[in-house]
Amino acid sequence: MTKPAIAIDVQDAKRLFTQSAGAFAGTRVVRAVDGVSLQVREGSCFGIVGESGCGKSTLARLIMGLLPLSSGDILVDGQRLSAMDRKARARLIQPVFQDPFSSLNPRHSIADLVGLPLTAQGIAGRERGTRVAEMLERVGLPGAIANRQPAQLSGGQRQRVAIARALVLRPRIVVCDEPTSALDVSVQAQILNLLADLQAEFGLTYVFISHNLAVVEHVCDEVAVMYLGRIVEHAPTAELFETPTHPYTKALLASVLTPEPGLGIPDVGLGDAYPDPANIPTGCRFHPRCPAGQPPCITETPAPRFGAGRMVECLLAPPPSTASVSPV
Numbered sequence: 001m002t003k004p005a006i007a008i009d010v011q012d013a014k015r016l017f018t019q020s021a022g023a024f025a026g027t028r029v030v031r032a033v034d035g036v037s038l039q040v041r042e043g044s045c046f047g048i049v050g051e052s053g054c055g056k057s058t059l060a061r062l063i064m065g066l067l068p069l070s071s072g073d074i075l076v077d078g079q080r081l082s083a084m085d086r087k088a089r090a091r092l093i094q095p096v097f098q099d100p101f102s103s104l105n106p107r108h109s110i111a112d113l114v115g116l117p118l119t120a121q122g123i124a125g126r127e128r129g130t131r132v133a134e135m136l137e138r139v140g141l142p143g144a145i146a147n148r149q150p151a152q153l154s155g156g157q158r159q160r161v162a163i164a165r166a167l168v169l170r171p172r173i174v175v176c177d178e179p180t181s182a183l184d185v186s187v188q189a190q191i192l193n194l195l196a197d198l199q200a201e202f203g204l205t206y207v208f209i210s211h212n213l214a215v216v217e218h219v220c221d222e223v224a225v226m227y228l229g230r231i232v233e234h235a236p237t238a239e240l241f242e243t244p245t246h247p248y249t250k251a252l253l254a255s256v257l258t259p260e261p262g263l264g265i266p267d268v269g270l271g272d273a274y275p276d277p278a279n280i281p282t283g284c285r286f287h288p289r290c291p292a293g294q295p296p297c298i299t300e301t302p303a304p305r306f307g308a309g310r311m312v313e314c315l316l317a318p319p320p321s322t323a324s325v326s327p328v
Contacts, residue, residue: 006078007173007205008040008063013072014261015058019278028278032058035072038305042172045199045206047220047237049252053274055229060177060209065089076173087121094166098178100158104150110136111146113163121169135164139194156187160194167198177209188203213256217241225249228275228285235310235320245310245317247290284315292316308328 015033032055040046048056061067063074065081074081076092084092094117097103104113115132118124123131133143139160152159159179166174176195180188192215199206210216216223216237223240225233225248233246244250251270270289275281281288288298294316302315310320 002041004041006039007044007076008038008046008076008207009075009077010036010038010059010063011073012037013059013062013074015062015067016070017056021244030278031229031280032061032277033089033162034277034280036229036231038224038231038234040205040207041221042205043199043203044221045208045219047208047210047223049210049216049223050226051252051274052211054226055277056209056226059175059226060095060175060207063187063207064093064095064175067093083323090117090120090171091169092171093173093175094169094171096159096162096166096174096176096179099182100155100162100180103152103162104158106150108149109146110141110148110150110153110161113150113161114146117169119167128258128270131168132164136161136166138167138198139164143204149317154187156190159183159187159191163191163194163198167202172203173205173207175209178211179208180215181210181212188215195219213241213252225252228280229277230285230313231311232313233311241312245312245320246286246314247292247316248286251291252296264289284316 013033013036014031017030017032018027019030020027034055036059048059050056058067059276062069069082111129111132114135115128118128118131132146136143136146141157141160141164145157147151148234150161153161179195183191191311195206196219198204208216208220220237223237225240225246227248231256233240233249234245234302240249241253244253264302270291275285275289283299284290284297284302289295290297297315300315302313304311304313307320312320
């Protein structure tokens with residue numbers, strides 16, 4: 001049986017930012033993405049999860065070519081992303097952003113918003129109008145909506161417009177950055193079902209960025225867990241949710257069942273000391289918050305360990321091939 005082609009190949013990607021630390025303290029280097037390697041199979045839905053600030057949205061923007069790499073490489077369909085011009089990238093990969101209230105220009109009509117990628121590619125006139133109308137219909141919006149503006153639409157309708165705009169060029173890859181988090185719960189399922197239908201119809205590859213683990217479990221084929229700029233665990237979705245091996249993954253999954261009382265937000269049970277990407281800890285970067293940390297974790301940096309289609313970056317977790325064994 002032929003293995004699926006690799007749609008996205010991220011190779012030791014790094015993205016550093018400089019940040020002012022005050023008039024007398026100079027600048028700090030923020031390691032937003034710090035040596036990420038992963039492969040996304042063609043036609044799959046690849047999830048990336050982690051707390052806010054872990055670097056997942058920065059990684060998404062690197063994959064889309066919206067930010068340059070500090071080092072490393074990204075190949076899309078076997079081509080170096082950095083060697084493509086903007087139009088070529090746009091024909092291949094498109095985004096669906098988190099907030100349809102801010103990602104759509106309120107001064108433009110829906111027809112103009114959906115047709116903008118076509119205009120940028122030099123497609124105009126009747127062909128542009130036909131393709132816009134066809135895509136609006138495909139995402140479940142009536143043709144009459146084309147002359148309206150975003151303020152006249154509901155949140156779910158706006159996100160359907162955003163999806164139509166992403167697909168009007170018929171790209172092969174779509175990066176979904178929290179595509180349902182700004183929507184009412186009653187609308188989220190409709191959008192997820194639409195994305196699944198479109199993936200099947202057009203043979204799309206999805207990169208799905210989310211903090212909603214229930215959604216990720218439902219839609220993704222594989223999941224990478226990100227912490228402080230690194231992928232610390234990666235596995236097929238069912239295996240990751242059934243037998244997590246990294247202590248951080250276990251804390252994330254436990255948070256789904258134990259939301260913090262009174263706040264309505266997940267509590268990973270690791271305290272309030274969120275990691276600082278400008279001050280990476282020595283050794284394992286998770287050790288200051290790890291409930292199972294041992295002295296070697298303070299000084300020894302864990303190397304990725306691979307096996308049985310999984311990866312874990314932890315000194316104390318069992319090898320991936322024995323993931324069914326209770327870790328640490």
